[in-house]
Amino acid sequence: MLITFTGSLSLFLAMIALAALPSSSVALVVVRSATHGVRHGIAASLGIAMGDLVFVALAVVGLAAMAEAMGTFFTVLRYAAAAYLVWFGISLIRSEPAALSGSAAAGGPGGLWISFAAGIGLTLGDVKAILFYAALFPVFVDLTAVTITDIALIAAITVIAVAGVKIGYAVTAATIAKASQGWPYRRAAQRVAGGAMIAAAWALALKS
Template sequence: MTLFSALTLFLVLAAMAALPSSSVALVVARSAVSGVPYGLAVSLGIVAGDLIFIALAVLGMTALAAELGAFFALIRYAAAAYLVWFGISLIRGQLRREQEQAVPEVPRAAWGGLPGSFVAGLLLTLGDVKAIFFYASLLPTFLDLAALSSGDIALLSALCVAAVGSVKVVYAFAAQRLAARASGFAHARKAKMLAGGFFVAAGGYLALKG
């Protein structure tokens, strides 16, 4: 792998990770609601999913992934269910705050904790089986997959972690700062309920899409 191809691949992966998507929204929401560590856990799960896709592409298992369509469909449904549950939890939490004068903060364990955040990011990434074929078509543009050495594969994995992970980390910290500044925002409750509705809709779309 040449320096130019490595740099180009890094920039492409970072640009893809920065595009608005359900994974970005989940990182932002978890970080804003529960704290940066939870956004980072989602980010770690997303990176783990991308590494799995890269491994499939490098090992030439795209055809196998197609054969495992039913398995990936189950993963997609699990990710969709999590998004719907997360959205409903946001909405219900805000409704309770409207009905009670002082409601204690929702325990972080109720949101699935750090392991739940990691699994959510992983499932959301693996639920998009089309990403396998995307990596299978992207990587050959920059690399000769058949000629990759173990060092090249290690470098490729490191590029993925650095590119995708760094972008998601920026989103996590930015979301926490915005949440802190908006703590006194008059319409914060409505914004959170709207976010909850978005996740319910995103989960429904993920479950229904082919």
């Protein structure tokens, strides 16, 4: 096994710190969880982690050149993710405050898949993520000599760190939303959240 315990721990802590930073992915998880229930927030979190795994694979096997060749594909994904965020933001602004009870909290399978797909699309739409992973991993492990065990460990660290932090956001957001039922400013807060999603879409679309 090439990657050491110290390297694994350092990578894990670094990914936790990066996953916790405010970003469009955090906004997606928080809003989906607060408006549709914690299950949707968790689904979005798992989608984000899945998108990160794609970039991990590209970085580990040295396919940065392929990612560059697929630039048009990633651009389409970025705009699609931005369009989804705009649609979601407008829906939040125009709709009545969502209740986290009954069908809204449970969500159907299709709805959960939408949250999951949104997480993947939002992550894969960030072309700079591949550059981040390509630059981060060599600090912790020699990518020219990784073993299958190393790859499995890196994948596990990515899922636990990224999904774990995002799920923490989801649970917290759902708890706060449930506690705020009947809060007179809930409609205003929902509009602010919608505006934040639109702003995040704008920032995502402008990334190069």
